[in-house]
């Protein structure tokens with residue numbers, strides 16, 4: 382509760398963000414602010430513009446309207462697809478942002494291997510090319526790439542979808558751990574409310590048509606302090622009693638003829 | 639650490655083995671070609687088509703003559719000069735066109751015109767402009783080889799993965815860094831095949847231009863052989879030109895390309911590897 386946007390200077394502020402692809406408006410008047418060290422889960426039906434919003438916030442896409450204010454030191458990003466360089470080994474891929482920072486080769490190697498260890502990538506797999514890795518390994522390499530630069534903010538765009546249950550939990554714990562130690566704040570896009578409630582301080586629900594934020598709910602307790610039973614009860618409560626979450630799952634059913 | 643080094647060594651040995659294997663297959667193809675040639679010789683006789691071995695002997699005689707080496711060197715130098723210019727011009731233009739759609743729209747009709755003019759017409763024009771000099775040959779080679787490189791590089795630049803560009807941007811890469819770390823690396827995979835083709839056509843066009851412009855080199859030697867109706871010598875010169883090309887291709891172009899395509903080979907199952 383201490384992390385409401387009224388507290389210290391926010392690490393990320395989006396004001397009046399609007400965006401159109403080829404004249405078709407996908408985002409309009411989106412306002413969102415994240416407190417320093419806060420992990421916010423962004424949920425919403427497929428195609429409502431979550432990825433677009435994250436790309437705008439990270440400076441990958443120029444918004445048509447609105448302003449982005451970033452007050453963190455350096456961000457990392459995990460895209461919805463791994464986006465690894467096909468011609469480079471997993472190790473070189475993880476080290477790619479370090480290369481952009483101009484670090485010497487030996488240090489790049491060391492930090493890449495350390496990041497790989499954090500996402501449970503085997504040393505032996507680091508010499509493989511992305512085509513030789515499994516989907517989950519590729520995704521973990523992409524996560525390691527974001528971690529390697531030691532960011533204080535990370536954009537996660539449905540990062541754990543290709544992972545099995547155990548690995549998914551392990552990666553979630555990594556985010557929780559980082560949030561607790563204030564290592565990084567995060568904007569965490571997900572379709573999985575259980576995941577959102579487990580790791581985030583706050584759940585942000587996007588409007589189904591991208592017309593702003595439909596609402597936000599602070600999750601009681603701290604990330605990592607909620608056991609599975611609590612998470613389950615919270616999600617069930619959101620889905621049955623809270624009108625805000627009514628549309629995040631039934632959108633697709635409405636569209637099917 | 640020793641195991642890592644041993645692995646690297648094994649990997650390299652494996653690639654050398656693969657390379658030798660591909661050379662073996664190439665040799666088998668050449669042997670088949672020589673057999674067909676021999677059959678043609680037995681059917682049409684010495685005057686029309688000398689035997690492969692006789693041609694080889696003539697080629698060796700020529701190769702033993704230092705003056706012949708000078709001629710071959712002359713042709714090679716011209717072809718390589720024209721090729722280098724074409725590679726530079728084609729790569730620069732192709733990159734510009736691949737990155738800027740406006741340039742592409744401007745360049746496409748020019749390219750169509752360039753490709754539409756037959757090489758022989760360029761030789762005539764170049765002869766008028768430069769007379770019987772190196773300039774004629776180099777210009778002709780330049781005009782013939784540039785479009786190949788241009789198209790290859792432009793296609794590479796157009797097909798670059800914009801998702802990777804976005805990824806690099808998210809990690810703070812500026813336009814120049816994105817070009818050098820992503821764009822050029824992707825284009826290289828298209829550049830090398832284009833360069834192979836361009837080098838081949840550079841040699842062929844150089845010989846043709848030399849023959850027509852009567853400016854010495856292998857083309858001049860061929861013209862002399864024709865004047866003397868010496869088919870064996872003409873074929874021997876052709877053999878020498880082709881050998882030169884094959885040597886360049888297998889010692890330079892293929893090794894560099896396989897180094898660039900390592901990741902693609904990694905995806906192939908064993909049986910299908912080249």
Ligand SMILES: Nc1ncnc2c1ncn2[C@@H]1O[C@H](COP(=O)(O)OP(=O)(O)OP(=O)(O)O)[C@@H](O)[C@H]1O
Nearest residue numbers: 402403407425426427428429430431432433434461
């Ligand atoms: N490069 C693009 N060009 C044109 N339209 C795009 C582009 N990227 C996204 N869109 C459109 O913008 C809308 C929002 O896309 P976005 O990827 O942000 O959705 P999302 O909320 O992330 O969906 P999901 O949960 O399925 O990932 C979609 O209707 C999509 O068709």
Ligand SMILES: [Mg+2]
Nearest residue numbers: 431432461538
């Ligand atoms: Mg998305």
